[in-house]
Amino acid sequence: xxxxxxxxxxxxxxxxxxxxxxxxxxxxxxxxxxxxxxxxxxxxxxxxxxxxxxxxxxxxxxxxxxxxxxxxxxxxxxxxxxxxxxxxxxxxxxxxxxxxxxxxxxxxxxxxxxxxxxxxxxxxxxxxxxxxxxxxxxxxxxxxxxxxxxx
Ligand SMILES: [Zn+2]
Numbered sequence: 001x002x003x004x005x006x007x008x009x010x011x012x013x014x015x016x017x018x019x020x021x022x023x024x025x026x027x028x029x030x031x032x033x034x035x036x037x038x039x040x041x042x043x044x045x046x047x048x049x050x051x052x053x054x055x056x057x058x059x060x061x062x063x064x065x066x067x068x069x070x071x072x073x074x075x076x077x078x079x080x081x082x083x084x085x086x087x088x089x090x091x092x093x094x095x096x097x098x099x100x101x102x103x104x105x106x107x108x109x110x111x112x113x114x115x116x117x118x119x120x121x122x123x124x125x126x127x128x129x130x131x132x133x134x135x136x137x138x139x140x141x142x143x144x145x146x147x148x149x150x151x
Contacts (some may be wrong), residue, residue: 006030008037022047024057 004012012028025047029040047055 004028006032006037006039008032010037012039012041014043020056020057021052023052025061074093090091 003014006012008030010030010053014029015029017023017025017027024044027040028043030037054105110131
C-alpha cells in the first residue's frame with residue numbers, strides 16, 4: 001500500500017471509517033491540521049448493502065460486550081478491594097481472638113483459685129465450730145477438774 005500525497009502537498013493518512021454507512025471502509029485523509037484542507041479519498045470500494053446491516057450489528061455486539069467487560073472489571077476491582085479490607089478485618093479479629101482466649105484462660109485460672117479458696121473457707125467454717133466446741137468442752141472439763149481439785 002503506497003502513501004498518498006494530498007493536492008495541497010501534505011502526506012495523507014490511511015484511516016478506517018466506523019460509521020453505519022461505511023463500516024470498516026478505509027480512506028485516505030490529509031494530515032494537515034486545522035480547517036485549511038479536509039481532503040479525503042476512499043481507498044476501499046463501497047460496501048454492499050448487506051454488510052452495511054451486518055457489520056454495524058456486529059460492532060454494536062462488540063461494544064456491548066466491551067461494556068460488560070468494563071463493568072465486570074470494575075466489579076472485580078471493587079471485590080478485590082473489599083477482599084483486602086475483609087482480610088485486614090479478619091487479621092484484626094484473629095488478633096482480638098488470641099487476646100480474648102488468653103484473657104479467658106487467665107479468668108478461668110482465677111476462677112479455679114476462687115473456687116479453691118471458697119472450698120477451703122467452707123471447710124474451715126465447717127471444721128471451726130467443731131474445734132471451738134471441742135475447746136469449750138475441754139475448758140469446762142478443766143474448770144470442773146480445778147473446781148473438784150480445790151474443794
Ligand atoms: Zn491537504
